[in-house]
Ligand SMILES: Nc1ncnc2c1ncn2[C@@H]1O[C@H](COP(=O)(O)OP(=O)(O)OP(=O)(O)O)[C@@H](O)[C@H]1O
């Protein structure tokens with residue numbers, strides 16, 4: 001659906017050295033998926049997203065949306081192409097002097113929709129985002145979540161095939177964030193809309209993204225299925241992001257009193273964790289304690305992580321670990337001092 | 341010393357002459373100054389009609405006129421006024437130089453009130469595929485409206501001041517009256533009356549302008 005090939009964006013700066021906003025990024029977003037891009041501030045996420053509708057013209061590279069090479073279009077053709085690429089922003093960017101109705105209607109007018117059709121279409125759109133009763137109010141009279149709903153309605157006005165979201169929930173509180181994410185998820189399902197979401201919250205990725213990419217210094221350091229990224233991150237930065245959602249803080253007092261080997265067990269998907277562990281304890285001469293455990297649902301698939309302490313003769317413990325390795329998705333032996 | 345009653349008809353005429361000059365100049369400011377101001381804004385760096393040449397030429401032209409003191413502009417434009425109207429006397433003739441001064445004055449105000457608009461709003465309009473003309477008409481003008489009206493108020497008040505200068509070289513209006521009676525004939529009554537009239541006029545314009553700017557502000 002969206003194809004970026006070797007995208008580089010340089011910004012000229014007052015100094016001689018140009019700033020590299022995006023550094024040679026290639027990326028494919030499939031039709032109908034929700035794709036997340038995470039990274040710290042200044043990583044180049046917004047710049048990359050803005051290259052997808054040429055709000056920012058890449059210095060080099062190819063941008064294809066729905067098979068159309070956007071960089072080859074005339075300005076009129078580009079305007080038409082943009083009508084099928086919706087975009088929402090952290091700051092909503094609604095026109096303060098226009099009512100909710102007029103804000104949404106503007107997008108339709110821009111696409112040359114006839115006046116008679118505009119009214120019914122606007123009502124339809126506000127119905128979708130659940131704001132029909134606010135149709136004649138001004139943005140100043142709405143809450144942040146409501147403003148974002150209006151901007152979603154505006155972005156969806158011309159039946160786009162893609163929706164670009166630049167930190168769409170960063171200005172909202174956690175419960176409003178949940179409701180906006182639920183709305184995006186629903187739109188994705190109902191209309192088959194391809195969505196690209198930029199965020200610095202791993203929670204957002206975990207909740208709704210099918211695939212994601214992690215960015216640093218203008219480059220993509222890792223990308224893949226959200227579940228794979230969460231269960232088996234390879235880049236240190238990715239790990240750091242995952243830790244914001246999946247980290248364990250074991251009390252140091254507890255660690256000092258443990259005498260055996262500390263294991264971290266991963267259960268990916270539907271593996272009956274308790275069964276495996278109790279079978280292991282029965283078939284081996286070891287004693288085990290589960291110190292910590294957590295099951296997160298990523299894209300509705302469970303990801304279980306348990307930390308346990310194994311005691312017994314060295315030989316027996318090693319055999320038990322072998323036994324687990326065969327049955328558990330991932331077994332890591334933790335160093336005591338590491339998990340402080 | 342003439343009594344107030346005696347000069348009342350003349351005062352009346354002078355008042356309407358001032359309104360006429362300022363009114364015409366304001367109208368010209370809107371018709372020409374507004375588009376020039378918008379051009380200055382949209383051709384600026386990073387905006388959707390970025391164009392260094394147009395921006396440069398219009399900018400220099402506007403600064404040129406603005407850097408000439410009004411009293412000199414007034415004299416300088418006499419031949420042009422004569423060519424345009426066949427006379428250099430009267431409120432209509434005075435309105436020519438007032439208009440020429442008003443255009444760049446208002447254009448700069450338009451430019452700076454357009455700059456106040458949140459760039460993100462314009463970006464959102466570009467992202468939905470709106471044409472430059474649609475963005476100007478449906479986003480920039482409505483969003484800048486309170487500033488445009490406040491700017492018109494400032495322009496009107498400056499023009500009232502300038503109109504007194506135009507009066508000195510035969511333009512008519514309240515300023516002309518004040519100078520003829522107050523300066524040449526030492527008639528303080530007329531002098532004070534005209535001053536009070538000017539104060540009332542400026543206050544009224546300011547009040548009305550503020551009211552209008554406030555009533556269109558939806559923030
Ligand atoms: N218009 C610009 N001119 C110059 N440099 C820019 C411009 N836009 C972005 N940059 C630079 O490009 C880099 C990437 O910026 P970008 O806004 O894409 O980061 P980001 O990942 O979106 O960060 P944030 O999370 O803070 O929004 C930064 O170093 C930034 O300073």
Ligand SMILES: [Mg+2]
Nearest residue numbers: 045046047166
């Ligand atoms: Mg950003």
